[in-house]
Amino acid sequence: MSSFEVIGGKQLKGLITPQGAKNEALQILSAVVLTKETITIANIPDIVDVNLLIELLVEMGVKVTRLNQDTYQFQANDIDVAYLASDNFRKKSGRLRGSVMLAGPLLARFKKAYLPKPGGDKIGRRRLDTHIIGFQKLGAQYAYDESIDCFTLSTPALKGCYMLLDEPSVTGTANIVMAAVMAEGITTIYNAACEPYLQQLCHMLNRMGAKISGVGSNLLVIEGVDTLHGTDHRLLPDMIEIGSFIGLAAMTQSDITIKNAGVQHLGIIPEKFQQLGIQFTIEGDDIHIPSQESYTIQTFMDGGILTISDHPWPGFTPDLLSIVLVVATQAIGSVLIHQKMFESRLFFTDKLIDMGAQIILCDPHRATVIGLGRKNTLRGITMSSPDIRAGQALLIAALSAEGKSTIQNIEQIDRGYQFIDQRLQSLGAQIIRKP
Numbered sequence: 506m507s508s509f510e511v512i513g514g515k516q517l518k519g520l521i522t523p524q525g526a527k528n529e530a531l532q533i534l535s536a537v538v539l540t541k542e543t544i545t546i547a548n549i550p551d552i553v554d555v556n557l558l559i560e561l562l563v564e565m566g567v568k569v570t571r572l573n574q575d576t577y578q579f580q581a582n583d584i585d586v587a588y589l590a591s592d593n594f595r596k597k598s599g600r601l602r603g604s605v606m607l608a609g610p611l612l613a614r615f616k617k618a619y620l621p622k623p624g625g626d627k628i629g630r631r632r633l634d635t636h637i638i639g640f641q642k643l644g645a646q647y648a649y650d651e652s653i654d655c656f657t658l659s660t661p662a663l664k665g666c667y668m669l670l671d672e673p674s675v676t677g678t679a680n681i682v683m684a685a686v687m688a689e690g691i692t693t694i695y696n697a698a699c700e701p702y703l704q705q706l707c708h709m710l711n712r713m714g715a716k717i718s719g720v721g722s723n724l725l726v727i728e729g730v731d732t733l734h735g736t737d738h739r740l741l742p743d744m745i746e747i748g749s750f751i752g753l754a755a756m757t758q759s760d761i762t763i764k765n766a767g768v769q770h771l772g773i774i775p776e777k778f779q780q781l782g783i784q785f786t787i788e789g790d791d792i793h794i795p796s797q798e799s800y801t802i803q804t805f806m807d808g809g810i811l812t813i814s815d816h817p818w819p820g821f822t823p824d825l826l827s828i829v830l831v832v833a834t835q836a837i838g839s840v841l842i843h844q845k846m847f848e849s850r851l852f853f854t855d856k857l858i859d860m861g862a863q864i865i866l867c868d869p870h871r872a873t874v875i876g877l878g879r880k881n882t883l884r885g886i887t888m889s890s891p892d893i894r895a896g897q898a899l900l901i902a903a904l905s906a907e908g909k910s911t912i913q914n915i916e917q918i919d920r921g922y923q924f925i926d927q928r929l930q931s932l933g934a935q936i937i938r939k940p
Contacts, residue, residue, distance in 0.1 A: 531603030542735030
């Protein structure tokens with residue numbers, strides 16, 4: 506098990522470019538299964554979760570060619586459908602939450618699919634109901650094999666219908682959209698997720714010949730087509746990385762410029778960091794965060810303590826709440842962090858408390874952070890990364906803390922952040938990867 510050894514308390518300076526978006530990559534890579542023709546995807550992040558999905562595609566029979574560091578060509582003209590029923594497929598796909606999005610494309614093209622129990626982060630219950638109910642409404646049948654934790658899906662033919670999703674699940678919406686693009690007739694999906702990454706998926710599918718309208722709204726209308734074609738696609742910058750770098754700059758009193766940040770796709774994210782008192786300027790598509798000695802958390806207009814909570818897009822993404830919580834520990838003022846969507850994501854606060862942070866964990870979903878400015882500087886400790894986003898938050902805490910910190914189980918961080926140690930070293934961070 507690898508670890509990061511971090512010497513904190515150093516001011517950083519320089520330029521950093523965000524990687525391609527992890528969450529978009531998992532959707533877009535799943536969509537290559539929908540056509541026999543060649544698809545070229547650029548700005549793919551070199552991270553564990555994405556590489557695992559590419560490896561899974563290869564084992565399914567997809568021809569994969571790496572054109573350069575971040576650009577790949579895919580051709581799914583010889584899929585081994587029998588492999589999808591193998592123990593190896595179920596075990597490997599079960600290690601990766603994003604593999605569930607292969608089900609929609611496989612159902613659309615081959616009329617059968619397998620949905621293993623989700624793997625990935627242990628951040629709380631992550632149900633598959635929205636996916637399976639959506640597939641059922643399109644005409645698929647399913648059976649569950651408890652001994653292998655796997656759903657088997659099949660259909661003689663998918664048929665379009667109207668459906669109202671019970672939750673605006675991003676992966677659920679993506680999966681249903683990819684199934685519906687080749688279903689017979691018209692599919693209407695209400696209460697659909699509308700995140701930028703889902704919009705990117707819909708735009709890509711339309712370039713492939715799909716007929717999807719309402720992109721960017723929560724009401725999608727899909728007219729099924731018989732076949733889809735090849736296309737080129739470029740992933741957006743990762744908004745979670747961008748938020749992480751804004752928080753890192755504030756915590757370490759650093760002067761950092763985030764290059765090519767895809768500002769128009771960030772939604773409410775910049776505003777939430779401004780509510781924490783962080784100053785920055787947007788210069789074209791770059792974000793410049795100057796070194797600032799202190800930052801003060803805003804209050805509501807009536808003087809009430811600020812609450813920051815997650816919400817489906819265009820609300821604040823749950824993936825950045827861990828970062829916001831850490832950044833608030835060194836702010837002036839207090840904030841209530843309300844994590845609505847996952848019941849285990851705030852449990853990493855015990856490590857921040859050990860570092861000297863003033864945090865009250867009210868219940869599994871809510872934490873109050875009492876920011877005392879820099880009067881109580883965090884101190885370095887040994888800790889373990891419980892999930893991708895908490896791991897990055899702990900890394901930011903370690904970089905701002907006095908003394909040495911050791912972060913274990915950094916495989917979790919590597920799942921979502923590309924060469925993060927090397928990229929932070931280029932800004933002046935003292936971080937060493939230990940085997």
